[in-house]
Amino acid sequence: MNVLKDSESFIREIYRGKKDISLHEPYFSKEDISSVTSSIKSSYVSTYGKNVSKFEIKLQKYTNATDVVSTVNGTSALHLSLIMSGVKKNDFVISQAFNFVAAANCISYLLADPIFIDISPKTLSICPEKLKEFFDEHTVMNKFGTCLEKKSKRPIKALIVMHTYGHPALIDKIINICRKKNVKVIEDAAESLGTTYKNKHTGTFGNFGTLSFNGNKIITTGGGGALICKSKKAGTLSRHLSTTAKKNPLEFFHDAIGYNYRLPNLNASLGISQLKKIDKYISSKRKIANLYKDFYDGSDYLFFKEPPEARSNYWLNAILAPNIKERKRMINYLNKRKIYVRPAWSLMNALPMFKNCFPTDLTVSQNIWERLINLPSSPIIKKK
Ligand SMILES: *Cc1c(COP(=O)(O)O)cnc(C)c1O
Numbered sequence: 001m002n003v004l005k006d007s008e009s010f011i012r013e014i015y016r017g018k019k020d021i022s023l024h025e026p027y028f029s030k031e032d033i034s035s036v037t038s039s040i041k042s043s044y045v046s047t048y049g050k051n052v053s054k055f056e057i058k059l060q061k062y063t064n065a066t067d068v069v070s071t072v073n074g075t076s077a078l079h080l081s082l083i084m085s086g087v088k089k090n091d092f093v094i095s096q097a098f099n100f101v102a103a104a105n106c107i108s109y110l111l112a113d114p115i116f117i118d119i120s121p122k123t124l125s126i127c128p129e130k131l132k133e134f135f136d137e138h139t140v141m142n143k144f145g146t147c148l149e150k151k152s153k154r155p156i157k158a159l160i161v162m163h164t165y166g167h168p169a170l171i172d173k174i175i176n177i178c179r180k181k182n183v184k185v186i187e188d189a190a191e192s193l194g195t196t197y198k199n200k201h202t203g204t205f206g207n208f209g210t211l212s213f214n215g216n217k218i219i220t221t222g223g224g225g226a227l228i229c230k231s232k233k234a235g236t237l238s239r240h241l242s243t244t245a246k247k248n249p250l251e252f253f254h255d256a257i258g259y260n261y262r263l264p265n266l267n268a269s270l271g272i273s274q275l276k277k278i279d280k281y282i283s284s285k286r287k288i289a290n291l292y293k294d295f296y297d298g299s300d301y302l303f304f305k306e307p308p309e310a311r312s313n314y315w316l317n318a319i320l321a322p323n324i325k326e327r328k329r330m331i332n333y334l335n336k337r338k339i340y341v342r343p344a345w346s347l348m349n350a351l352p353m354f355k356n357c358f359p360t361d362l363t364v365s366q367n368i369w370e371r372l373i374n375l376p377s378s379p380i381i382k383k384k
Helices: 003-014 030-042 050-063 074-084 102-109 128-138 171-180 232-242 265-275 278-296 324-336 363-371
Strands: 067-071 092-096 113-117 139-141 147-149 156-162 184-188 208-212 225-229 246-248 317-320 372-375
Touching (some): 003 278, 050 067, 050 225, 067 074, 074 102, 074 184, 074 208, 074 225, 074 232, 092 102, 102 156, 128 139, 128 171, 147 156, 156 171, 171 184, 225 232, 278 317, 324 363, 324 372, 363 372
Parallel strands (some): 092 156, 156 184
Antiparallel strands (some): 067 225, 208 225
16 A cells, blocks of 8 residues: 555545545534524623523533533633642643643743653553652652652642543543642643543543633634533632632622633634534544544554543544654645645643753653644534
8 A cells, every 4th residue: 555645545535525625624504603693693792691601501511510611712721720729830730741832831821830741652641650650759748748849849739631632541540649649630621522531521530621612623612611620619719710800890899810711702602502513523523533543454554542441532533653754754745735634743842931841751752743643533514
């Protein structure tokens, strides 16, 4: 098989009738359009309006969460989750180098620093064994029960784990390790809405979970996000902080430094109609994933499958090329032919802002970064 040429014709066969094949396109139905139109006609387009809390309740029911707070994007949800976890200046927050930049940026917003732990090749998320090794070698507990980095004595307050490309992390193991160290667990579930692990939705395992409804995610509100909270109390406080911490609407009295992070009503109206279709999107994506899996079976390219006990939304399909040279060759070949496959994000420790981060072994992250290719993964929904 000529893997470059055959990949091109195979992807063209999946997305028949399209000249330019993008990585991930949103799909809008008539219902989406009428939902947004009626929101405009109501004149409630900003933070007031009934769609925002309606969307929050629908998300809460869908994920079986305790409380869900909508936000303007996934990044603001991550920022809030760190504030809610008590992260302060000079703290450390554990995360992964193989990640979109949002988590590391949010850690920096609070003047804390990230520590990047290597990923597992089976999940592309934080490796529980490497995490345990890090805690054993590099941390001590103080008399107040706070986990400290041994040398600097700086507190480690939280960990952000990401469910990469829609596949769940080994989240129960990670939580067990962190619980013993009093480290809060935040799940970045921006890519994994609808994914379950051991029959439970990603984003509902940790202290907090975050979602994104950006245009390239499984459902979209244009821009948008949400914070999944473990308790009603955490939900109420997060919602308060996301709406400028206003205590008294008549007197404009604010009791904390708040944020203007709540999702506008206009975006929420799109979210409500998009969420109705998520099961259809997931089943289409799982079919596409199966086609890719069968196609690359027996080739030099390894198709990335959902881990055991998981049902992934297969948001973005991924394959591993044999080496960096072949990865670059495939990406160049297909992009020239208007099939917009792409490599993984640059590792966080390779970015100028994080190049002096705490040194850890990132062998697997580096190896996966060298070889990974994301394949076109838009759901195929027939127009009625
Ligand atoms: C999309 C994404 C985000 C945040 O997205 P916003 O664009 O801020 O909504 C965060 N983390 C990951 C892993 C993402 O893929």
